[in-house]
Amino acid sequence: METMRLGTYVNGNTIVVMYTDGTKIRYVRTGQKPAPEYPESIDLKLTNRCELGCPMCSEQSTPDGTHAVLNDLPSVNDSIIDSIKPYTELAIGGGNPLTHPQLEGFLWYMHSRNVICNLTVNAVHFMDNIALLKKLCDRKLIYGLGISVPTAIPDRLIPALKDFPNAVIHTIAGVTPPSVYDHLADHSLNLLILGFKTKGKGYDYFLKNHVATNLYDLSDCIKDMRSRFKAIAFDNLAVEQLNLRDIFPDEFDELYMGDDGDFTMYIDLVAGKYGKSSTHPLRDIDAGTVTELFQKLKEDAEEIKPMEIGEVIDGLDYCLSTGKCIGCANSEGRMVATCRPLVENALRLLKEKNN
Numbered sequence: 001m002e003t004m005r006l007g008t009y010v011n012g013n014t015i016v017v018m019y020t021d022g023t024k025i026r027y028v029r030t031g032q033k034p035a036p037e038y039p040e041s042i043d044l045k046l047t048n049r050c051e052l053g054c055p056m057c058s059e060q061s062t063p064d065g066t067h068a069v070l071n072d073l074p075s076v077n078d079s080i081i082d083s084i085k086p087y088t089e090l091a092i093g094g095g096n097p098l099t100h101p102q103l104e105g106f107l108w109y110m111h112s113r114n115v116i117c118n119l120t121v122n123a124v125h126f127m128d129n130i131a132l133l134k135k136l137c138d139r140k141l142i143y144g145l146g147i148s149v150p151t152a153i154p155d156r157l158i159p160a161l162k163d164f165p166n167a168v169i170h171t172i173a174g175v176t177p178p179s180v181y182d183h184l185a186d187h188s189l190n191l192l193i194l195g196f197k198t199k200g201k202g203y204d205y206f207l208k209n210h211v212a213t214n215l216y217d218l219s220d221c222i223k224d225m226r227s228r229f230k231a232i233a234f235d236n237l238a239v240e241q242l243n244l245r246d247i248f249p250d251e252f253d254e255l256y257m258g259d260d261g262d263f264t265m266y267i268d269l270v271a272g273k274y275g276k277s278s279t280h281p282l283r284d285i286d287a288g289t290v291t292e293l294f295q296k297l298k299e300d301a302e303e304i305k306p307m308e309i310g311e312v313i314d315g316l317d318y319c320l321s322t323g324k325c326i327g328c329a330n331s332e333g334r335m336v337a338t339c340r341p342l343v344e345n346a347l348r349l350l351k352e353k354n355n
């Protein structure tokens with residue numbers, strides 16, 4: 001597939017050029033750092049409905065989960081949606097976004113405004129909706145199709161992918177077993193490894209399964225895995241949990257696209273919340289436009305309180321009782337990764353609390 005320029009736009013002090021293969025290049029004046037006015041990409045939750053009941057579901061989605069309220073499309077007048085800038089990359093998810101009754105109209109509306117929509121669905125839902133998804137991709141209503149394969153590969157998934165050159169397989173660090181990676185490997189697939197979220201059902205899952213051990217095991221084999229996929233990318237949570245800075249010291253700057261909130265944000269249109277990412281502290285939507293929300297995240301960064309001591313300790317129960325290093329909270333209160341100094345910090349907090 002020939003790579004073409006999708007669009008060029010100015011965002012703050014940065015010129016951004018996007019290509020059809022997903023490549024994005026930022027240009028700034030020498031000596032300046034990019035300072036975007038609005039997000040380059042938004043993680044958008046459109047529904048909390050999903051019938052699969054996965055045991056690690058960080059969204060706690062349910063078969064009767066709520067959909068985001070969208071006004072009649074295409075005359076959308078929701079100010080948040082209308083303020084999404086052209087060429088913003090929208091990563092639409094849920095729940096199962098395919099259950100939203102207005103999904104297709106929403107995609108048409110975004111397409112008419114040159115917003116680049118990507119959709120993430122579970123592999124089970126992908127297999128059940130191949131014709132619909134093919135139509136949405138062919139019409140460029142969806143550019144990137146994320147197919148989540150957390151624990152098992154449905155029959156015939158890999159042959160079905162040949163009609164979806166824009167597909168990216170999503171796995172979850174600490175959950176997806178080595179056998180699944182092995183099955184997926186050597187088929188020239190694009191892979192996105194997501195970090196493990198301890199929110200929602202994830203916390204219980206974390207305690208009852210071998211997530212921490214699996215994270216370490218994945219860290220150990222990630223270098224070898226790279227040659228077996230067309231490309232492997234990571235979200236920021238996985239970057240931290242797998243210690244990629246240490247594993248790829250020379251390439252790390254190329255791998256890392258910036259901290260959450262630098263160029264990206266999360267909007268939950270179901271609950272009316274937003275944040276730097278879905279694992280950061282969320283706040284009520286308290287402004288009328290995406291640009292205003294994005295700027296507020298930057299302005300208010302100092303005000304975000306670290307996680308309460310009790311929450312840190314709860315999150316580390318398993319770690320402390322087993323002596324294994326598993327979870328911690330960074331300065332913004334996000335449950336992240338697996339490093340000894342932060343466990344020691346948690347032990348110190350525990351002692352302080354008990355004194």
Ligand code: SF4
Binds near residue numbers: 056094
């Ligand atoms: S498919 Fe996704 S949204 Fe549905 S239950 Fe599983 S993790 Fe949750």
